[in-house]
Amino acid sequence: MQWRKTLWWFVFSLIAATAIYLVWGSNLGWIVMGIGFGGLTTWRRYQAARVATWLKSARDQTPPEDVGPWTDVVRQLEHNLHLQNELLAQAQETSDAVMAAAQALPVGVIALDQSLSIIWFNKSARQQLNLNEQADLGSNLLHLIRQPEFLRYARQRAWPDPIIIKTHQGNQDKLMMMQFVVYAREQRLLITRDLTQIDKLETTRRDFVANVSHELRTPLTVLAGFVETISEAPAGALTEEQTQHYFGLMREQAKRMQSIVSDLLTLSNLETSPEAEQVTVNVTEMLNGLRQQVEALSAGRHQFEWDIESGLNLLGAPSELTSAFANLLTNAVRYTPDKGTIYVKWMSESDGARFSVQDTGIGIAAEHIPRLSERFYRVDRSRSRAAGGTGLGLAITKHIAMRHDAELQIQSRLQQGSTFSLVFAQSRLTRAT
Known part of the structure; x- marks a missing residue:
């Protein structure tokens, strides 16, 4: 221990001074003793100065060794500084984590x-x-x-x-x-x-509920009216022809409600189901089947021009792609006046492929185009209902396009017709071998 070294230095100096006193006299003995204690004091001051220099320097500097009575103090200080540095590092790490969490x-x-x-x-x-x-x-x-x-x-x-x-x-x-x-x-x-997005979703929800209620109210009102008329009519008051006519109208309204519910379920399935399956769809064969259906729907009222690139196929869900293509084709038939022309194209492009349906119909004003794919949005409600649409076809088509890495594009001018296109990415294309 350091106090023992100091004691031995004191004893050695005292013995040396006594021996010199006995041999050479008191003066020389006192001088030797003074030199011994002066040297000890000077050495201790030097060691204290080294400790003070270390304390004033950077905390990561190596502490001095062999500083006499200060050695134990330095070791304890070094230990305390090490603990303090660890605590500071932990505090800084915690502070950084809290700030990072606050930023996130x-x-x-x-x-x-x-x-x-x-x-x-x-x-x-x-x-x-x-x-x-x-x-x-x-x-x-x-x-x-x-x-x-x-x-x-x-x-x-x-x-x-x-x-x-x-x-x-x-x-x-x-x-x-x-x-x-x-x-x-x-x-x-x-x-x-x-809350902007939440407010938009809430507005969409309110509009959706209001639109569904409005769309179903008309056929329900018609059904309720005919049921009341038939049930309250006196026996024999309605002829067989009248009864069959009423039942025919009721059947039409029931089918309309079934179509709305079916399209709503389709939309719900598209929004909640996993990604579209990756099956090779023979587009030429699919369009040949749709061609028969839409020309039958047209019943000779329109002229069709088909330009189909054979061998150009798609990866996707066959039923969904058929539904999307059919929606664009049937819309063209419904909204194109008699003797109009409908141009159908399926062609490859530099960065993908395009399915387009161009008509010579009544056209659409520019302010309506961005909203056409909204649920139940109609430019002319009375005309849309007369044509047999549910107001959900383009919404379904847009969802199907998104699930197949495609984009629904709409171009139209009033009284000049419209062009509805599905543009598919190159990654979705395959070629028949």
Whole structure:
């Protein structure tokens, strides 16, 4: 131990000084003793200086060795510094993980001081509120979000409930839910959530329910009316011909409802089923079968021109592709006036293949084209019902196209006809051998 070394140095110096005193006299003995204790003191000061230098230097520097009575202290300090570095590293790792988690949150988080100046925000908040680190850090939040309802909300003393406001960014309107949360020493978090997509889905759901109800109401009303007429008519009041006519109309309305329900089930299956199967579909053979059906539906009222590239096949689900192609063909027959011409093409292109159905029908105004594939959307409801459509054909076609890496394209002009195309990617094509 270090105290023993010091004791032995003291004893050795005392013995040497005593021996010199006895031999040469007291003066020389005192000098030797002074030199011994001075050397010991100087050496201890030097060792202390080495320890002080190490403490002032970087913590990862190797500590000095053999520093006399300071050796045990240095070892303990080194141990404590090592533990402290481990704790700091763990704290930094935890802090980094928390910050990474905060950045990955799907909701926006903005840290604010008591005056609502921005301290930090995560990626979602940056995207939702169009924030910028360089320009907005340190800025007052109320200078960035200036809707009156939000300003009133921010100035409340407590925020038990969130607020929903509309914001405008660029050309897009957003519906945002926001809520303040107090934490630490009167600091605040603003939690934001983008409800735009949820609001659109809810609007779509409401429209869908309203459209289904509207589509089914008409045939149900007709059915109910005829049932009431037949059931309440006195015996013999209706002739056999009238009864059969009523039953025929009722049968038509029942078939209409069956068609709507069938198409709704088809849409549901397309949305919830796994990816389309990968079967080689002989498109030429499929179109030959559809040709007989649509020409029979036309009953000679239209002229057809078919341009089919033989040997050009598709990978996909045969039943789905048949349904998509048939929807475009039957729509052309339904909405093309008598004596009109329908051009059908199936041709390869530089980056895939295109199935197109062009008609000389009434055409569609430009403002309606983006919405044609929505469920139950019709440009002319009365004409669509008269033609026998359910309003779901193009929605089904678009879903089938998406499941087969294809795109539904629509081109049309009023009184000049329309062209509906399914454009397939090169990866979906095969050639007959």
